[in-house]
Amino acid sequence: MIRRIFQALIAIGVIIFGYTKLSGSNFQKEVIWYGIAGLLVLLELLGEYIYTNRKRLWMSIFSKYLAIRGKNIRFSMSYLYRIKVEDKYLLVKNNNYGHFQLVGGKYKILEDTRSKLKTDFDAMDDPKLPNSGIMKDDFALFIPAKNAIKFLDWFNKGVDREVSHWREFYEELIIGDGESFLSKEVFPYVNYNFRGKVLTPIKRTPGWGDCYEILQYDILDLVPTPEQRQELKSLLKKGDSSKIKWASSNLIDSLGHNPTEKVKEYDIGQHTKWALNMRWSKV
Numbered sequence: 273m274i275r276r277i278f279q280a281l282i283a284i285g286v287i288i289f290g291y292t293k294l295s296g297s298n299f300q301k302e303v304i305w306y307g308i309a310g311l312l313v314l315l316e317l318l319g320e321y322i323y324t325n326r327k328r329l330w331m332s333i334f335s336k337y338l339a340i341r342g343k344n345i346r347f348s349m350s351y352l353y354r355i356k357v358e359d360k361y362l363l364v365k366n367n368n369y370g371h372f373q374l375v376g377g378k379y380k381i382l383e384d385t386r387s388k389l390k391t392d393f394d395a396m397d398d399p400k401l402p403n404s405g406i407m408k409d410d411f412a413l414f415i416p417a418k419n420a421i422k423f424l425d426w427f428n429k430g431v432d433r434e435v436s437h438w439r440e441f442y443e444e445l446i447i448g449d450g451e452s453f454l455s456k457e458v459f460p461y462v463n464y465n466f467r468g469k470v471l472t473p474i475k476r477t478p479g480w481g482d483c484y485e486i487l488q489y490d491i492l493d494l495v496p497t498p499e500q501r502q503e504l505k506s507l508l509k510k511g512d513s514s515k516i517k518w519a520s521s522n523l524i525d526s527l528g529h530n531p532t533e534k535v536k537e538y539d540i541g542q543h544t545k546w547a548l549n550m551r552w553s554k555v
Contacts, residue, residue: 343417346414346477346484347412347487348398348411348412348485348486348488349378349379349411349412350378350411350487351377351379351437351490352373352375352489352543352544352547353375353464354374355494357504357508359520359521360508361544362375362507362518364444364515367449372516372528373541374547376444377440377444378411378412379434381413382434384432385432389413392426393415393419393423394415394416395414395423396414397414398412417484420486424486438461441459441462451515453507453515453516454504458499458500458503462496463495463496465493466490466491467492467493468491469488469491470488470550471489471552472486473486489546491547519540521548523537525545527545
């Protein structure tokens with residue numbers, strides 16, 4: 273895209289040069305039409321570029337505005353599995369917040385990654401995350417707003433950081449929190465398709481006062497083997513429990529509210545709805 277814009281600019285420059293430096297009325301008239309055509313092409317390319325990168329452009333402008341005020345942005349980088357069996361999605365309980373959500377969680381900050389984050393992005397740990405237990409080294413941190421785009425570009429290259437998505441699946445479903453839901457024998461590994469990313473706009477962190485955040489979720493669709501699918505079906509037949517739920521897309525869209533019974537069955541995290549619809553929404 274950028275290359276095509278530069279080519280259009282060069283063409284317009286050549287036409288302007290030819291119009292101003294070369295004589296001949298007929299030639300100049302033709303050059304004017306070529307110039308208008310080139311300008312229209314340029315405007316079309318610019319419009320397409322701005323539309324395609326509209327979220328990124330807004331983030332860049334807003335980040336610079338924040339940087340002038342010396343603000344930091346809180347980043348939380350996660351992945352989520354959409355595990356679907358017979359039109360129901362498998363949800364697990366988030367023990368920290370009490371709601372149910374898709375299987376998955378934050379990436380971990382590895383030892384070598386931590387030094388790079390500090391050196392290249394002036395990153396700081398999230399002070400509200402515990403420095404021990406299962407949440408230790410979760411990929412949630414503060415980065416100066418001026419480095420926001422640079423950080424996202426680096427993270428999405430997947431270099432010098434954790435890229436495996438097996439850990440959260442294993443922790444939540446294989447070993448569980450005192451209870452195993454799937455067997456190691458049938459699930460020694462998992463296959464999945466990467467479906468895209470859900471990136472929130474720069475927004476205030478709820479309950480944090482003057483704190484801005486950006487949340488990113490990599491969305492994965494589990495592709496089970498025949499044996500794995502059969503075990504998932506058996507888990508579905510067991511029904512809901514205090515730690516796992518099987519939810520329809522309608523229930524997820526309503527964040528756990530059953531419109532038929534007019535009751536709140538249980539709380540479902542907003543990011544589960546975002547992952548299902550592949551887009552961020554305010555509610």
